[in-house]
Amino acid sequence: MSYGEYYNPEIETLSRSGIGALQAERLRATVRHCMNSPFYAKRFKECGLTPDDIKSPADITKIPFTTKQDLRDTYPFGIASVPLDKCVRLHSSSGTTGNPTVVLHSARDLDNWSTAVARCLWMVGCRPEDVFQNTSGYGMFTGGLGFQYGAEKLGMLTVPAGAGNTLRQIKFFTDLRTTVVHAIPSYAARIFEVMQQQGIDPRRDTALRILAIGAEPHSADTRKRIEDMLGVKAYNSFGMSEMCGPGVAFECKEQNGMHIWEDYYIVEIVDPVTLEPVPDGEVGELVLTTINREAMPLLRYRTRDLTRILPGECPCGRKHKRLDRMKGRSDDMIILRGVNIFPIQIETVLMGYEELASDYLITLETLDDNDFMTVDVELREGINVDDYNRLLKLEKDIVRRLHDEILITPKVRLVPKGSLPVSEGKAVRVKDLRKQY
Ligand code: AMP
Numbered sequence: 131m132s133y134g135e136y137y138n139p140e141i142e143t144l145s146r147s148g149i150g151a152l153q154a155e156r157l158r159a160t161v162r163h164c165m166n167s168p169f170y171a172k173r174f175k176e177c178g179l180t181p182d183d184i185k186s187p188a189d190i191t192k193i194p195f196t197t198k199q200d201l202r203d204t205y206p207f208g209i210a211s212v213p214l215d216k217c218v219r220l221h222s223s224s225g226t227t228g229n230p231t232v233v234l235h236s237a238r239d240l241d242n243w244s245t246a247v248a249r250c251l252w253m254v255g256c257r258p259e260d261v262f263q264n265t266s267g268y269g270m271f272t273g274g275l276g277f278q279y280g281a282e283k284l285g286m287l288t289v290p291a292g293a294g295n296t297l298r299q300i301k302f303f304t305d306l307r308t309t310v311v312h313a314i315p316s317y318a319a320r321i322f323e324v325m326q327q328q329g330i331d332p333r334r335d336t337a338l339r340i341l342a343i344g345a346e347p348h349s350a351d352t353r354k355r356i357e358d359m360l361g362v363k364a365y366n367s368f369g370m371s372e373m374c375g376p377g378v379a380f381e382c383k384e385q386n387g388m389h390i391w392e393d394y395y396i397v398e399i400v401d402p403v404t405l406e407p408v409p410d411g412e413v414g415e416l417v418l419t420t421i422n423r424e425a426m427p428l429l430r431y432r433t434r435d436l437t438r439i440l441p442g443e444c445p446c447g448r449k450h451k452r453l454d455r456m457k458g459r460s461d462d463m464i465i466l467r468g469v470n471i472f473p474i475q476i477e478t479v480l481m482g483y484e485e486l487a488s489d490y491l492i493t494l495e496t497l498d499d500n501d502f503m504t505v506d507v508e509l510r511e512g513i514n515v516d517d518y519n520r521l522l523k524l525e526k527d528i529v530r531r532l533h534d535e536i537l538i539t540p541k542v543r544l545v546p547k548g549s550l551p552v553s554e555g556k557a558v559r560v561k562d563l564r565k566q567y
Pocket residue numbers: 222223224225226272343344345346347348366367368369370371372375433435455456459
């Protein structure tokens with residue numbers, strides 16, 4: 131099946147060998163350019179590598195990894211490959227784990243970034259006649275300006291609403307006939323709740339049709355739920371500030387994996403412990419090399435995100451590889467009594483129950499020198515919280531299913547809708563109060 135609807139037809143449908151040739155050329159240029167970075171010049175010298183050692187994408191494994199710690203150690207400008215007068219913007223991460231890290235952009239970088247975002251939005255059917263409303267914060271977080279410039283480049287009317295103020299967001303949806311929205315998954319669910327409270331039916335009262343959701347891990351069931359609630363198609367959007375921001379990888383209309391733009395990035399998946407490549411199709415840590423960045427190229431950056439490359443070709447005609455939805459991060463992995471657990475596993479179980487709403491909180495605590503997990507999860511509006519027997523049965527069933535999934539037995543508490551703290555940024559899903567030894 132072909133949509134015949136590519137934003138950059140030549141690049142998007144480039145053959146695998148074409149992509150390989152482009153990557154070889156861009157990788158060589160990037161490595162040479164990185165010699166202008168004090169950090170990389172030193173790194174290369176230390177390991178006796180010269181740009182001439184890198185001839186093809188396969189040579190990439192000769193290059194050492196770059197880590198978030200390297201970005202912190204060289205804070206704020208030590209990795210840049212151009213003088214500061216060439217830089218026009220600085221962004222920082224939302225501090226997913228620890229301190230923020232800063233990333234510099236030249237004017238050309240910003241232009242390339244907008245093109246990537248426009249390409250993603252076009253891919254899912256956004257067109258200049260659409261009205262695009264962005265519910266991301268517009269500060270250092272890249273979800274604001276990143277989507278803004280991409281949506282403008284595509285030619286949509288943009289509504290830079292910013293984060294929060296849900297009533298006002300909804301007023302804009304109805305008054306401005308917004309058709310496309312960018313929101314993080316937890317906020318998309320929140321929008322629907324407030325709509326319900328206001329007696330607004332998204333299908334009847336709004337023109338919403340496309341939602342870009344990303345920035346935090348979410349299960350396929352969560353996406354399905356959001357789609358059903360709002361009557362939209364929701365597309366998974368993956369990005370991170372170190373790689374620019376949104377626009378790194380995005381689902382096409384097939385909704386089966388996110389195409390990662392390989393004219394911008396070289397993708398590797400490695401075992402997070404041994405750092406050896408894992409076979410295609412297996413889950414590991416995503417490692418990315420930027421190959422068309424000017425101000426601050428990053429070589430073999432360990433993202434800490436766990437995913438896999440989906441095997442096979444996508445029917446949409448794009449040859450760029452597809453990443454599976456993120457399985458979590460190698461560093462937000464919970465280790466409880468020696469068992470490795472990802473919050474997304476718990477979410478997947480919870481979202482299988484129609485009695486439960488989307489918000490949950492995992493708390494880890496130490497009692498009598500033993501570590502325990504409690505999962506608080508909100509009930510949907512309309513579920514009778516006084517029906518004790520039914521809730522007890524439900525709790526027991528959830529505990530059993532969670533045990534099957536994560537191999538430990540958590541305590542589950544069903545709480546009324548609206549009891550868990552609401553966050554305006556990325557949802558906080560894990561509270562670790564365990565005694566440190
Ligand atoms: P930031 O640099 O603040 O934008 O945070 C980037 C991180 O957010 C990534 O490394 C991922 O851990 C997470 N993230 C972004 N997009 C997604 C997504 N679509 N699914 C899961 N996690 C995501």
